[in-house]
Amino acid sequence: MLPPVPDRALLELGRTEGGPDTLALLVRDQDTRRLLMLRAVLDAVEGADPAVCSAGVRRRVREDWGLLEEADRAGDTAGAGTSLSPVRDRLLSPLLGPWAQRCLRGLDAAPEARTDRYVREQAREHAREQAREQAREPAHEPAHERARDLARDLAHLSALAAVAAARAGIPFAVRLTARDGVLTLPSLGALHTTDPGDTEVEARFGHGRLTLRQPGAMDTTVHLESGFGAWSSAPAWSPAYALPGLLPGSAPVPLDDLDPYRTAPVGPHDHGLSGPATLDDTERKRWLQAWSGTAAALRAGGDYRVTEATALLRCLVPLAAPPGADGHGSGSCSGTRREAFGALLSSTPPTAATFAATLVHELQHTKLSALSHMLTLHHAGPQRRYFAPWRPDPRPYDGLLQGAYSHLALADFFQRCALVVEHRAHREFAWARHARYREQVGAVLPTLVGSPELTPWGRQFVDQMVAVYERMAEYPAPRGHDARARAYVRAARALWTQRNASAIPPLKEAE
Incomplete structure (x- = not known):
């Protein structure tokens, strides 16, 4: 039986390098694991205790899954000329990983769930580690609180399905759930509702326009951009933002300050890692200024540093400046998350050279974590x-x-x-x-x-x-x-x- 990683690839990675074929191997394996993790969520929903996952929540998950499947079937046409269909592009987004892990923890997936054994074991093991290290939740959360939190988390699948269907050009009318006054539509943007709590929002899509209707407010009309983002004249809408591709012709890199699953609570061993940041125009310009020179700064340290960045980096998550940061590189922080392959978390980089070093540092963690899943x-x-x-x-x-x-x-x-x-x-x-x-x-x-x-x-x-x-x-x-x-x-x-x-x-x- 052949090893899952060829010797050539193992030796390249051991040298902190990695050619296109080696990096593509890591990406394919992680993409497969993410899809299996999503399937694990569906299987766990089907087998969950009704006291934790009600019949209504289970029915909604099935409807969302059906919309995802419909979008996937339409993807061959809607995504013509691209490497991924709209639905696969959404499902392989790095921040889907933390969401799926949280759902599996809430569902407490049973060993007999019909999915990949590695994914089940890894999900449970990782959930226990996070609960211990980061104290995310009480050790014995009451059943009604667990059911409430799980329903909120699973409702995010509706937003993922709606975005995938809209990208595939499929007309739909669904009800989505805003969380704490914000409805996040990954890769499109976020709607800030008049109700600061959890509230339903009716979403209708057709002819490239998404209409969002909430109680007590005027309808918000959102226009999809080609490839990424969406705009609206409504002040309640915050568009998703992306930086240009690292190299000419490469895909834009989302700078995601909207996704509710983009960071984890800071634990006792997360030295120097600050919380999430919401960017204003000034901060976005600072990011863009540093980003525009990052490829050249990376190339000074070897062409393969640019190669690994373009192959592995799919999402940037801005962090707040940690205490003691001076805005000139001192006190900046960055990190990666095992369950969010392709995402890099960082405070605003002061210079392109500083950010190039951050990429080199953090992408090695990404490579080694991916390799450790295979060997x-x-x-x-x-x-x-x-x-x-x-x-x-x-x-x-x-x-x-x-x-x-x-x-x-x-x-x-x-x-x-x-x-x-x-x-x-x-x-x-x-x-x-x-x-x-x-x-x-x-x-x-x-x-x-x-x-x-x-x-x-x-x-x-x-x-x-x-x-x-x-x-x-x-x-x-x-x-x-x-x-x-x-x-x-x-x-x-x-x-x-x-x-x-x-x-x-x-x-x-x-x-």
């Missing part, structure tokens, strides 16, 4: 016990691997930038970053390499990381940068040991 790289447990120079807290082995992988890519990126940039101050900055990131990786590579928990695939992967680390020594940073980087890591280790070592039993393979 078992290690069997290490979740115990938080390892030193990482970039974190004040002990890390589990998997977290250490993730961090070392992204920092190795940054060390490579900044070394390549330092070798080609002409401006002296920019060159010195790049060398300083390269030296620090490489020293940080070097401090943890012995722990990663020495672990007996690595599988043969994991061993191949980590060996490639070592090869990249050693290759960078061919073009060393100026001596002063190396000395400062070593001093930084020594100080980080001493402080970490003072804070954490006494509470962590030593392991033979640990540093």
Whole structure:
């Protein structure tokens, strides 16, 4: 039986690279998993306890599913000349993942549900982890509250189905549910209702126009744009916004500050990650200014950095500036979510160069998470016990691997930038970053390499990381940068040991 990932692809990814075929392999696998997850939601609805999922909610989900199927059948015509039908484009949206995970947690999908075993187990395991780490909900939520929250979450499927049908050009008349005074229609925009609570909105579509009717207000007429977005003269309508494609001819990248599932509550281990932001025109211009130079900044660190960004990035989620941010790059934050493949969360980038580095960092997490779904790289447990120079807290082995992988890519990126940039101050900055990131990786590579928990695939992967680390020594940073980087890591280790070592039993393979 052939492994799910060819050796060539595994070696490319181990080097923090990835050609078009390798990246396409990751994308196809994640797309399939997302569709299976959606099917898991439907199956779980059918098998759910009536006390949690009422007959009325179940009937509405079936109607939504039927509209999605109709849109999918019409997609071959409506989506002619594009790679995806309108319905598939919606269902493969990164933020569908967090929504599906939340629904499965509310439904508590039974093991006998008729869907992919991996998806069921992964959904339940991830839900338990999130509940423990982020304390999303009480451990024993009353049944009536659970049913209410689930009905609100499943009502979002109606909005997804309506958008897919509208994109496919299918006339319809449905009732949608605004949540806390906002009806979000992914990729189109959001309607702010006169009622600040949950209220029904009648939606009718025909001839390219969507009419939204709510109690006590004038109808809102929304006109669909080609490909993405929709406009309306009504002040209650907020249009969805997208940045231009990273390269000429590439698809626009949504800058989504509307989707209700775009972020998760901040948990005790989400260091420095702020909450969601709603952008005004000034902030959108700042995003656009940084974005317009990002491709060139990425290319300075290697053409494959542009390749991976165009292949993997499907959505940007703006975050609020964290406490202490100065607007010039200090104190910015970013992150990814395992269940939202293709989405990157970030505060407003101050410059294109800063955002290019953010993309390099975060897309490595995206790649490694996707690969880890396809291959078992290690069997290490979740115990938080390892030193990482970039974190004040002990890390589990998997977290250490993730961090070392992204920092190795940054060390490579900044070394390549330092070798080609002409401006002296920019060159010195790049060398300083390269030296620090490489020293940080070097401090943890012995722990990663020495672990007996690595599988043969994991061993191949980590060996490639070592090869990249050693290759960078061919073009060393100026001596002063190396000395400062070593001093930084020594100080980080001493402080970490003072804070954490006494509470962590030593392991033979640990540093």
